[in-house]
């Protein structure tokens with residue numbers, strides 16, 4: 001294994017490999033031949049070239065100890081310097097990770113950063129180590145562009161410096177971490193498309209409205225037009241969350257396999273049209289209405305056509321209402337969108353008990 005592969009492996013669970021999070025500990029681990037079948041990887045040509053690159057960036061560092069000190073002087077905490085080092089490794093290799101979502105720290109999130117569940121701190125002799133300098137400003141979820149699939153929950157300070165990370169094999173794991181450690185509701189991430197502005201010239205997609213899950217309302221066939229960029233944002237998120245890239249490795253006669261192929265193809269077509277600036281029309285595609293209903297109910301559409309009154313409406317004109325059926329243990333509910341004259345345009349079932 002080469003030095004960067006080892007570093008990539010360590011960064012997924014640094015505490016497990018090196019104990020206290022610091023560059024000195026990382027270098028000590030990398031230099032210790034007894035821990036791995038490889039010889040000291042810090043003596044490799046690969047690391048030597050990286051060391052030279054760092055020396056150009058931070059000034060000459062003759063030894064690895066110098067190097068650790070220089071990088072540590074860039075950050076307040078040793079742990080932050082280690083996280084910065086991982087970013088430098090990426091920068092050197094020209095690796096950019098895909099950011100799936102970004103949200104600003106807000107008061108709603110849990111403020112008690114002294115709790116041991118934050119940052120995976122351990123209680124030592126009944127005392128919790130405090131990070132007094134810890135002021136989160138932003139949270140990110142990103143997919144690391146490494147050989148193995150890994151998602152990372154990232155905490156940034158006001159200067160956009162990484163102060164904490166937590167990685168997981170599944171998107172679900174890091175979402176749950178965000179919820180437990182910082183009180184971030186999963187929906188805050190999945191509704192990232194809300195922040196994308198609607199550009200009047202943006203390429204759009206349209207499709208007939210046929211989705212009706214209301215138990216006693218009939219829908220009028222109409223058409224809805226939404227910006228492609230918003231739908232791509234939803235699909236990107238969904239593909240990672242449901243792990244469709246894993247599903248395409250499953251047997252080809254499963255429903256999951258077919259869903260995965262169809263959704264990845266849909267995303268590819270939409271991204272192509274987005275780049276070319278072309279509009280798209282889907283006469284029939286079961287996946288489009290399924291994912292686009294979120295855009296409809298959050299007002300992220302350009303126009304909706306009611307076939308009964310032969311009129312086009314813009315966001316704000318149609319009326320959205322909720323409905324529910326059943327009682328006790330068997331309640332189900334959803335939302336309905338009616339045109340201003342009362343024709344039902346769209347209706348979905350969203351909740352079950």
Ligand SMILES: [Zn+2]
Nearest residue numbers: 306309339343
């Ligand atoms: Zn109407």
